[in-house]
Amino acid sequence: MSRTPYPPSYYAASANPAPDRPPLQGAVETDVCVIGAGYTGISAALFLLEQGYRVTVLEAAKVGFGASGRNGGQMVNSYSRDLDVVEKQVGPEQARLLGEMAFEGGRIIRERIQRYGIRCDLKDGGVFAAVTAKQLAQLEQQKKLWERYGYHQLELLDTDAMRGVVNTELYAGGMLDRGSGHIHPLNLVLGEADAVESLGGVIHEQSAVLQVEQGEHPVVRTVQGQVRARFVVVAGNAYLGDLLPPLAARSMPCGTQVVATAPLGEELAHSLLPQDYCVEDCNYLLDYYRLSADKRLIFGGGVVYGARDPADIEALIRPNLVRTFPQLREVQIDYAWTGNFLLTLSRLPQLGRLGSNIYYSQGCSGHGVTFTHVAGRVLAEAIRGQAERFDAFAALPHYPFPGGRLLRVPLTALGAWYYQLRDRLGW
Secondary structure (H helix, E strand, O other): OOOOOOOOOHHHHOOOOOOOOOOOOEEEEEEEEEEOOOHHHHHHHHHHHHOOOOEEEEOOOOOOOOHHHOOOOEEOOOOOOOHHHHHHHOOHHHHHHHHHHOOOHHHHHHHHHHHHOOOOOOEEEEEEEEOOHHHHHHHHHHHHHHHHOOOOOEEEEOHHHHHOOOOOOOOOEEEEEEEEEEOOHHHHHHHHHHHHHHOOOEEEOOOOEEEEEOOOOOEEEEOOEEEEEEEEEEOOHHHOOOOOHHHHOOOEEEEEEEEEEOOOOHHHHHHHOOOOOEEEEOOOOOEEEEEOOOOOEEEEEEEEEOOOOOOOHHHHHHHHHHHHOHHHOOOOEEEEEEEEEEEOOOOOOEEEEEOOOEEEEEOOOOOHHHHHHHHHHHHHHHHOOOOHHHHHHHOOOOOOOOOHHHHHHHHHHHHHHHHHHHHHHOO
């Protein structure tokens, strides 16, 4: 049987030791079968195990193989579309619930790290960087909006203060979120997977799901086995494929690119990011970066709609890296990789139910590190019969992409080009 390894990323090269978990073989019965061993699936499994459920997790490749083990490692609050957009779509009670959950993910991650002793290089603090005065004014409005929902860990930064956070002349200012932070993303999910197993959960890697038979007791089939369960949690996100066509029709896989430089050394690294915060800019197609524990600059950005792997990732990322930090013009790139995330038309996550006992969460649209941990808790609550918060997400309107499967990529890319042009012109 062929085995799918991790992609050659910095995270895979620096991951904590992890066991090879055997593929599913034969027939198994459990309370909950989770499809996907990324943040969403592992988070849901952990919450369910803490409540006494029996849980079996099926993963097509390795724990954290997808976006959970390849992302920029930034813990960013709220959703890919902010709460002002949510407020325009839903009633006040639904908006209140969604607003409260917008700042919960980072707390869950910190609780998990402390409770289970997870070694993932947690560092506190993240910065939204404004390239233009207009973006800085938008950050001022964002601060007021988040504070209206009871979140008071934000500090606006003028041009001089911003230079004390990131050593570049690129930004007009920014906003510090002290409740944000950054982690080694693969080590986080590996640590959470260890926690799942410590509570009696079972994880099968190299166990791609071929079929989900719905019914009173759903059956999830792989090449070599099957799991019969009371409930199923579908957490495949951008790597789910067409396993469940109703989910694929309302979302689109997209690729983002990340590079890691050679180690910069303490002095140069400190000169670039003196506070060791992570940073993301406010452009529509944004850049994001941070320092690793061994003082590499991890720099990502760009979107490839339809999730094609670019031929030369470094050529896509290096120009923006150098534009941000001209002092790194000659820096060596040691690692370059791509990973897929799942985009929805609304840019808001999709949670729902197929039938009475198949639950799903998908479409974080680039804000997955924190939201997936909220989703895991909300899915577990719904399975336990406490569905108020689940229903707040499930009631969000979601639509198929214009043009269907054939035209969704070019039409979305055209829209992104328009917003990118606005960023460049400062509109």
